[in-house]
Amino acid sequence: MKKVILVRYGEIMLKGLNRPAFEDRLIRNIKRSLNGLGKTTVSRSQARIYIEPEQDDFDFESAVSRLVRVFGIVSVSIVWKVESDFETIKKHSAEMVRDYVAKLGGSAAAGRESGQANAGGKVSFKVESKRGNKRFPLESPEISRQLGGYLLKNVPGLKVDVNDPDFLFFVEVREYTYIYCDIIPAFGGLPVGTSGKGMLLLSGGIDSPVAGWMMAKRGMEIEAVHFHTYPYTSERAKDKVISLAKILSQYCQRIRLHIVPFTEIQLEINDKCPAEYLTIIMRRAMMRIAERIAAQNGAIALITGESLGQVASQTAEAIAVTNNAVSMPVFRPLIGMDKNEVVEIARKIDTYETSILPYEDCCTVFVAKHPKTKPKLEEAKEYESRLDLEELIGRAVRDTETLDIGD
Numbered sequence: 001m002k003k004v005i006l007v008r009y010g011e012i013m014l015k016g017l018n019r020p021a022f023e024d025r026l027i028r029n030i031k032r033s034l035n036g037l038g039k040t041t042v043s044r045s046q047a048r049i050y051i052e053p054e055q056d057d058f059d060f061e062s063a064v065s066r067l068v069r070v071f072g073i074v075s076v077s078i079v080w081k082v083e084s085d086f087e088t089i090k091k092h093s094a095e096m097v098r099d100y101v102a103k104l105g106g107s108a109a110a111g112r113e114s115g116q117a118n119a120g121g122k123v124s125f126k127v128e129s130k131r132g133n134k135r136f137p138l139e140s141p142e143i144s145r146q147l148g149g150y151l152l153k154n155v156p157g158l159k160v161d162v163n164d165p166d167f168l169f170f171v172e173v174r175e176y177t178y179i180y181c182d183i184i185p186a187f188g189g190l191p192v193g194t195s196g197k198g199m200l201l202l203s204g205g206i207d208s209p210v211a212g213w214m215m216a217k218r219g220m221e222i223e224a225v226h227f228h229t230y231p232y233t234s235e236r237a238k239d240k241v242i243s244l245a246k247i248l249s250q251y252c253q254r255i256r257l258h259i260v261p262f263t264e265i266q267l268e269i270n271d272k273c274p275a276e277y278l279t280i281i282m283r284r285a286m287m288r289i290a291e292r293i294a295a296q297n298g299a300i301a302l303i304t305g306e307s308l309g310q311v312a313s314q315t316a317e318a319i320a321v322t323n324n325a326v327s328m329p330v331f332r333p334l335i336g337m338d339k340n341e342v343v344e345i346a347r348k349i350d351t352y353e354t355s356i357l358p359y360e361d362c363c364t365v366f367v368a369k370h371p372k373t374k375p376k377l378e379e380a381k382e383y384e385s386r387l388d389l390e391e392l393i394g395r396a397v398r399d400t401e402t403l404d405i406g407d
C-alpha cells in the first residue's frame with residue numbers, strides 16, 4: 001500500500017486539441033506549489049493526476065492545503081494505492097474504514113447534529129465504486145455489493161445506508177486501485193499561465209485583490225501595480241499592499257508588484273483641476289500608467305476591482321470616461337457584483353482581514369466632497385490639458401519600484 005494524492009480537474013477536459021498544453025501547465029503549477037515539501041513523482045492517467053511522495057514522512061496536510069489553491073484543480077483526495085486484486089482491496093479497505101470510523105466516532109461523540117451516527121453507536125456508509133480497468137473480474141455494482149458486505153462483517157460499528165450515509169467509501173479500480181473516504185474541494189478554474197498576463201491595479205481595499213484572484217482563476221498570470229502617495233499615504237499602507245500580494249501569490253505562485261510614486265501627479269491634479277473632476281482625472285492617469293507598465297512587462301489586459309455604481313467614480317458614465325484613457329482591454333470581474341458578494345469571496349480567499357486594516361489610500365486623501373457622477377469626456381480632457389501629463393507619467397513610470405513577491 002502506498003499513500004498518494006489524487007487530483008481531479010474539470011474544465012481542462014473541454015479544451016480539445018489544447019488539452020495537453022493545459023494539462024502540462026497544470027502539472028507544472030502543481031509541482032511548483034509543492035516546492036520545499038520533498039521529492040514527489042507527479043503523473044497523469046485517465047484525466048487524473050497522481051502525486052506520489054518519495055519519502056515516508058511527507059506532509060500530506062500541507063500539500064493538500066497548497067493544492068486546493070492551484071487553479072484548474074476541482075478536488076483532491078488523500079488515497080491509498082493498492083494492487084488491483086480483490087483480496088488485497090478488501091484487506092486495505094477494512095483497515096482504512098476502521099481508522100476512519102474511529103475518527104468519525106470521535107467527532108460524532110463531540111456532537112453531530114443529526115445524531116444518526118450515534119444511534120445504536122453505528123456509523124452508516126455506502127460504497128461507491130468505479131471500474132476503469134476492464135480486466136478486473138467484477139463490475140462496479142458487484143464491487144460495491146461485495147466490498148460493502150465485507151466491510152460490514154469486518155469493521156465493527158458500521159451499518160449500510162444507501163440514501164443518506166454518514167460517509168462514502170470510494171473505490172476506483174484502475175491499473176492500480178485507489179481507495180479513500182474524503183473529497184476535498186478546490187476552486188476549479190484554469191491553470192494560471194494559460195490565459196495570458198493581466199496587470200492588476202491593486203489598491204489596499206477589499207475589491208481589487210478579489211478581482212485579481214478571479215482573473216487568476218480563469219488562468220491569467222497576474223502582475224500588480226500599486227499607486228503610492230507617500231507621505232500622504234504611509235509606509236504601512238504600502239506594506240499592506242505587499243501583504244495582499246503575498247496572499248494572492250499563494251494562488252498565482254509569484255506576483256511582480258510595481259509600486260508607482262503617485263504624489264506628484266496627485267498634487268498637480270489637485271492644484272490644476274476642479275474638485276469635482278479630481279477623482280476621474282486621477283483614475284485616468286492611473287490607467288495610463290498601468291497600461292504603460294503592462295506593455296513593458298508583456299501584459300495584455302488591465303484588471304480593476306470596479307463594480308457598477310459602487311461609488312461616484314464607478315457609475316457607467318465615469319467608467320466610460322476612465323476607460324477612454326487606454327486602449328488595452330480592461331477586465332472588471334466584479335462589475336456586476338454586490339459588495340457583500342465580494343466580501344464573501346475576500347473572506348474565502350483570506351484577503352479580507354488584511355484589506356480591512358485601517359490605512360488610508362490615495363483615493364481617500366485627495367477626494368472631493370461632491371465628485372461628478374456623470375463626468376463628460378470632453379471636460380475631463382479639457383482639464384487634463386492643463387497638466388503636463390506626458391512628462392508626469394514618464395517620470396512616475398521611470399521611478400517605479402518593482403518587487404517580486406512569493407516563491
Ligand code: ATP
Nearest residue numbers: 201202203205206207208225226227304305306363
Ligand atoms: P478597492 O476595494 O479595490 O480599493 P474601491 O471600491 O475602493 O476598490 P476605488 O478606490 O474607486 O474603489 O478604486 C477602483 C479600482 O481602482 C480599484 O479596485 C483598483 O483596481 C484601482 N485602484 C484604486 N486605488 C488604487 C491604488 N492606490 N493603486 C492601485 N490601484 C488602485
Ligand code: MG
Nearest residue numbers: 203205361363
Ligand atoms: Mg479603494
